[in-house]
Amino acid sequence: MPSELEVAMESLIKVFHRYSSKQGNSATLSRAELKHLMANELSNFLESQKDPAAIDKIMKDLDTNGDGQVDFEEFVSLVVGLSVACEQCYQMHLRQQSHRK
């Protein structure tokens, strides 16, 4: 049986490929594929996904090798960045809870 973390890693790969395989190069996300992924999979964490300018900025930030596509390695940096931000909120939440006791 895979562990909780291993399942999470597998999900990351599966979700990436579900969107990357829609059009063009199946190993990378185009701008449209990235937009779909963010709208469907990150709607709770990323409010900015409805703003076209924000999508362009995120795309540009993620595309570190500048080929106009987001590969898995580039995509993972988005997930890591969001996870770090969420973990900071989680810590704040824990601190607030302990103050109330």
Ligand SMILES: [Ca+2]
């Ligand atoms: Ca790229």
